[in-house]
Amino acid sequence: MVRGHDYPAYSPAKPLHEDVDDGELLWRGRRVCTRMDSQGRPTPAALDEWRHLGGRAGFETVLAYLCPDVALRQARAAAETRRRLEREYQKEQARDEATCRRSVRRDPRAVRQKTALVTTGEGGGYYIADGPSPSDPFGQAIKDGLVASSGPAAAVMTGVENDDICVTVRAYRKAPPLVLKGWDRVQEVGIDSPRGTAKLYMPMDTPPNLPPLTAAGPGPYRVRVHVRNRDAADLPNSPLEIHLVQVFPGTLKKPVLHKSTDPRR
Numbered sequence: 001m002v003r004g005h006d007y008p009a010y011s012p013a014k015p016l017h018e019d020v021d022d023g024e025l026l027w028r029g030r031r032v033c034t035r036m037d038s039q040g041r042p043t044p045a046a047l048d049e050w051r052h053l054g055g056r057a058g059f060e061t062v063l064a065y066l067c068p069d070v071a072l073r074q075a076r077a078a079a080e081t082r083r084r085l086e087r088e089y090q091k092e093q094a095r096d097e098a099t100c101r102r103s104v105r106r107d108p109r110a111v112r113q114k115t116a117l118v119t120t121g122e123g124g125g126y127y128i129a130d131g132p133s134p135s136d137p138f139g140q141a142i143k144d145g146l147v148a149s150s151g152p153a154a155a156v157m158t159g160v161e162n163d164d165i166c167v168t169v170r171a172y173r174k175a176p177p178l179v180l181k182g183w184d185r186v187q188e189v190g191i192d193s194p195r196g197t198a199k200l201y202m203p204m205d206t207p208p209n210l211p212p213l214t215a216a217g218p219g220p221y222r223v224r225v226h227v228r229n230r231d232a233a234d235l236p237n238s239p240l241e242i243h244l245v246q247v248f249p250g251t252l253k254k255p256v257l258h259k260s261t262d263p264r265r
Contacts, residue, residue, distance in 0.1 A: 001062055002017065002025055002029070002053050003017060003025075017053075025053070026066070028049070028052075028053055029053065029062065029066045029067075030066065030067060031049055032046050032049045032050050032053070032066075032067075033066060033067030033069075033070050035049055036067075036070045036073075038073065039073055039074065039076075039077035040070045040071065040072075040073035040074030040075075040077060041074070041077075093117065096117050096164055096166075096240060097117050099166065099239075099240050100115050100116065100117050100166035100167075100168075100240070100242075101115055103115065103166045103168065103240075103242045104168045104242075104244055107170055107176065109172060109176055110170040110171060110172055110176070110246075111171045111172060111173055111215040112169075112170070112171040112211040112212070112213070112215060113168065113169065113170040113171070113211075114168070114169055114210050114211055115166065115167070115168040116166075116167055116168075116208055116209065116210060117164050117165075117166060118164065118165055118166075118167045118200075118202070118208045119162070119163065119164050119202075120158050120160055120161050120162060120163055120164075120165060120202065121161065121162065121202050121203055121204055122161060122162060122204070123138075123161050123203070124157060124158040124159070124160055124161035124162075125138055125141065125155060125156055125157045125158050125161075125203065126155075126156055126158070126167070126200055126201060126202050126203070127153050127154060127155040127156065127200075127201055127203070128153065128154045128156075128191065128198055128199070128200055128201075128213065128223050128245065128247065129152050129153035129154070129191070129198055129199075129201060130152055130193055130194060130195045130196075130197050130198050131195075131197070131201075132201060137149060137150035137153060137154070137155045138155045138157065138203075140155070141155040141156060141157045142157055144187070144255065145157075145185070145187070145257075145260070146185055146187045146225060146227060147187050147188070147189050147223065147225045147255070148189060148255065149189035149190060149191050149223065149255070151191070151192055152191060152192050152193065152194060152198075153191065154189050154191045154223040156225055156243070156245070158230065158241060158243075159229075159230035159231060159232075159241050160241055164240065165240060165241040165242070165243060166240050166241070166242045166243065167200065167208070167210070167243045167244075167245065168243070168244045168245070169199075169200055169210050169211065169213055169245045169247070170213075170244070170245070170246045170247070171211065171212065171213040171214065171215040171247050171248075172215060172246065172247065172248035172249075173215050173216050173248070173249065174248060174249065175222065175248045175249075175250060176246055176248060178224075178258060179226075180258060180259045182228065183226040183227065183228050183244075183259060184227060184228045184229070184230065184231065184259075184260075184261050185225075185226070185227050185228075185230070185257075185259060185260045185261065186224065186225070186226045186227075186257075186258040186259040186260075187224075187225055187255065187256065187257045187258065187260075188222050188223060188224035188225065188255065188256050188258070189222070189223055189255045189256075190220060190221070190222055190223075190250060190251075190252050190253040190254070190255075191220070191221050191222075191223055192219070192220050192221075193214040193218055193219060193220075193221055194218055195218060196212075196214045196216070196217040196218035196219070197212050197214065198212065198213050198214045198221065198247065199211065199212045199213055200213070200245065213245070213247035214247060215247075215248075216249045219249060220249070220250060220251045220253075221247050221248065221249055221250060222247070222248055222249075222250035222252060223245065223246075223247050224245070224246040224247075224248075224258075225243065225244070225245055225246075226243065226244040226245075226246075227241070227242065227243050227244075228241075228242050229241045229242055
């Protein structure tokens with residue numbers, strides 16, 4: 001590897017260290033091993049030694065052959081780092097899920113309801129429909145500021161992408177009372193549910209484990225979306241973005257903006 005034979009794309013016209021025999025190269029390589037730290041990471045002295053050798057292969061490739069004890073320390077350190085990051089992730093997820101559960105009170109009028117920590121995909125947003133739809137009206141949702149509909153689908157834009165938000169969904173057999181307090185923006189649109197199986201979907205991702213929202217079977221519905229923290233959700237140390245989606249029977253088609261203090265509008 002040091003001579004460059006294993007890397008033809010980078011091999012020099014003349015092999016390196018032609019005047020040095022294999023035994024001396026191995027001895028020099030083991031000097032690199034003795035200069036690694038306790039976790040198998042290269043110290044400045046090890047890097048100097050490696051640069052002096054002029055090898056094309058990286059540390060990880062060579063160590064498995066040259067000094068397996070150092071490679072083992074590296075593997076153990078990497079495994080511990082993965083476990084630590086997983087613990088931190090699980091702790092953060094538990095904290096965020098607890099925040100979601102506290103974000104809204106349960107409504108006894110709802111036929112079905114559930115709160116979940118949902119991860120948005122590329123571009124952000126989600127939609128309500130009977131199933132995956134090629135006509136998701138996200139472009140219109142961006143123009144309208146939060147939610148827009150087109151026939152069987154309603155699209156909702158989030159403030160973040162590739163990140164977690166809290167979503168509570170509720171299905172009703174009749175329109176619930178309008179509640180504006182505590183929300184930055186409240187807007188509703190109409191959709192048609194030909195199969196009566198509309199639920200929340202994430203574009204290009206597996207649907208979250210949330211219940212169907214069309215409690216009265218096939219027919220026309222209203223989708224009322226409440227949101228807060230959306231304007232600050234992508235800032236460092238910001239609160240979680242909170243969404244409440246209410247779906248209930250209704251024949252009105254036009255969008256209605258009930259409240260907006262959101263600077264995105």
